[in-house]
Amino acid sequence: MSVAAPPFWPAERALTRAELGRRQFAMLASGSIGFGVFLSGFVISEPAPYELFMAGLIGLFALTGALKISAGTAPLLVLLLLFNAGGLVALTQMATLAGGPMYIAVSTFLALSAVFFAAVIEADWRRLKLIYNAYTLAALATGTIGILGYFNAFPGAEMFTLYDRAKGAFQDPNVFGPFLTLPAVFLVQRIVTERLVTAPLKLVPLAVLTLAVFLSFSRAAWGLYAFSILLSVGFMLLKERSSAFRLKIAAIAAVGVVMMILVVLVALQSEKVSSLFFERAELVQSYDSARLGRFARHLLGFQMAMEHPLGIGPLVFGPIYGEDTHNIWLKALLDYSWLGFAAWIVFTFLTLGMGLKILLRERPWQPFLMAAYSVYVGHVAIGNVIDTDHWRHHYLIFGIIWGCIALERRWQRRGPMPVEPAPNGRAMTAA
DSSP states (O other): OOOOOOOTTTOOOOOOEEEEEEEHHHHHHHHHHHHHHHTTTTTSSSSSHHHHHHHHHHHHHHHHHHOOOTTTTHHHHHHHHHHHHHHHHTTTSSEEEEEEEHHHHHHHHHHHHHHHHHHHHHHHHHHHHHHHHHHHHHHHHHHHHHHHHHHOOOOOOOGGTTTTTEOBBBBBHHHHHHHHHHHHHHHHHHHHHHGGGHHHHHHHHHHHHHHHHTTTTTTTHHHHHHHHHHHHHHHHHHOOHHHHHHHHHHHHHHHHHHHHHHHHHTTTTSHHHHHHHHHTTSSSHHHHHHHTHHHHHHHHHHHHHHOOOOOOOTOOOHHHHHHHOOOHHHHHHHHHHHHHHHHHHHHHHHHHHHHHHHHTTTOOEEEEEEEHHHHHHHHHHHHTTTTTTTTTHHHHHHHHHHHHHHHHHHHHSSSSSSSEOOOOOOOEEEO
């Protein structure tokens, strides 16, 4: 004779067809987001697979109603669209349009990609882990390719270098190096905050990323890498003030510094590496301080911007002076007009201010925000000597920070919020 289960034993409820469909769509959507992030590490030519895939994915999310713009992400959308509206104004000043319209089209797509990432993160904060894992895999893949290419480890390896500098699956070493920074910062955070027994598993990929950044021989990347890691550790020290935690950070930092020095020393055993290193290690290169060098071009460019409030159009400055602006503020003035420049200024300081305001609040997404914010501050700094305008990972960082800003806004209005059902069918709460 069978005995009925007591009423306090919850019976398993079969999923309805609609619920099953929503769950399958959520899994497919998250997998597609991760794959799109992974593709961001491979931009050898344009349009890259990343653009083609993400354009389709953003369109699909919009058509199915899965892409929702909230009050938390609306400022990101408005300011980046104003920035690109300034680019359209600058187009009207070009004698021949040439590649100008395509340049602004790519800028607009990248702006929409930032809004997309912010929206999907706000919808489910757990996607941050997926995004970081996919980004780390992409960084390790393109970083390994760059290292192997630099040492001519296989036939045709020269396609992954430029001017004897590693560039991985990118067009430029100056983009390749900065791309690797965010996953490196996050690995450092995990080494510091998780059990020490798991540290060796993270030190190996960190060593790969460190060597790849070093072989890019990008001074901006070197500075960004060191600054972002130090800033992230500083934020962790502000968050956790216990003596034991600080001692742990000091010990790990000492081991990390020794490891990085060893990686660099091993690389310097190569005559090819050492000669280029000592050349690139000079703070000011000849092309920086020459009569029409980088810094002279900055001055001439700002003078030109004062005379052309509507801008001069995308990609016009380079042919005039032989090199592009290499300064994001000047780029905004000349390629996006005063309107675009004003939007970029507001966007930058709003992102810095709002991100800092919520940075140390105990939230499930705090580690992801802390890593992205540390790297973003570094990008703002190097923007004074390099053009970060079309860096795909830069816009992903925008999306991560603004997604967390939107999450915080929801938290303040409603308290800890449930998110999409977890694979086991139970709702997870951000608490």
